[in-house]
Amino acid sequence: xxxxxxxxxxxxxxSKYRAPALEKGLDILELMARHSHPIKASQMAETLGRSLSxxxxxxxxxxxxxFIGLSDNKEGYVLTxxxxxxxxxxxxxxxxxxxxxxxxxxxxxxxxxxxxxxxxSDDQIVVIARVESTSDIGFAVRLGYRRGVRDTTSGPVLFxxxxxxxxxxxxxxxxxxxxxxxxxxxxxxxxxxxxRGYAKAHSDFIEGVTDLTAPIMGKSGAEATITIPYVYYxxxxxxxxxxxxxxIAAAHQISAGYQGTMPIA
Numbered sequence: 001x002x003x004x005x006x007x008x009x010x011x012x013x014x015s016k017y018r019a020p021a022l023e024k025g026l027d028i029l030e031l032m033a034r035h036s037h038p039i040k041a042s043q044m045a046e047t048l049g050r051s052l053s054x055x056x057x058x059x060x061x062x063x064x065x066x067f068i069g070l071s072d073n074k075e076g077y078v079l080t081x082x083x084x085x086x087x088x089x090x091x092x093x094x095x096x097x098x099x100x101x102x103x104x105x106x107x108x109x110x111x112x113x114x115x116x117x118x119x120x121s122d123d124q125i126v127v128i129a130r131v132e133s134t135s136d137i138g139f140a141v142r143l144g145y146r147r148g149v150r151d152t153t154s155g156p157v158l159f160x161x162x163x164x165x166x167x168x169x170x171x172x173x174x175x176x177x178x179x180x181x182x183x184x185x186x187x188x189x190x191x192x193x194x195x196r197g198y199a200k201a202h203s204d205f206i207e208g209v210t211d212l213t214a215p216i217m218g219k220s221g222a223e224a225t226i227t228i229p230y231v232y233y234x235x236x237x238x239x240x241x242x243x244x245x246x247x248i249a250a251a252h253q254i255s256a257g258y259q260g261t262m263p264i265a
Contacts, residue, residue: 115250128224
């Protein structure tokens with residue numbers, strides 16, 4: 001049975017003003033942001049509970065304006081980098097990246113590991129900056145990469161260092177977007193991280209990688225995270241416990257240099 005996207009018009013709070021065409025376009029963009037694979041127009045229509053004819057013009061306009069495009073294999077549509085570029089142009093994002101990049105370059109040099117910077121975007125995280133390993137071999141995450149908050153190490157780190165009112169908002173948002181999927185493990189992990197000050201967890205996405213993640217603190221709690229996807233080299237260049245110490249120091253340095261407030265998605 002077709003299901004409406006979590007943030008679509010039917011599920012969102014009633015608005016004083018309606019713009020049906022705009023809402024259809026936003027529904028398409030939000031749907032595509034939650035999928036890493038190409039989506040056909042017919043799949044969009046089925047998932048959003050709309051007819052293909054309703055969405056046809058919206059898809060054509062979004063493609064013409066450069067927000068979406070056909071995949072390389074022509075099997076469906078994918079998001080372009082235009083939304084990411086627009087988001088990156090926001091002054092708070094620019095300030096954060098400017099404060100972080102020099103520190104991230106130094107961190108990569110000290111650890112011979114890559115690192116990346118993450119912020120929350122609704123019920124997902126998005127990578128907004130990265131620095132590759134100074135070693136000949138390394139692991140790096142591409143800019144604009146998105147993944148569900150619950151399925152990352154950055155998610156519970158961001159949650160762990162929020163004020164209580166924002167934690168309640170996060171939990172409500174996650175329950176709405178993912179239904180009754182259990183959140184006890186997510187909360188438990190966040191509580192453990194709050195006590196330790198950073199996260200250390202084997203990646204459930206890439207074998208042989210251990211995520212080290214620390215919060216970037218702003219005026220209203222954790223505004224971002226910095227992560228080292230730690231790769232074990234032979235011989236060991238920088239032990240993981242030493243890399244964690246460098247990471248925490250880098251997070252503190254970025255926090256001191258930023259001290260801003262990110263817009264709430």
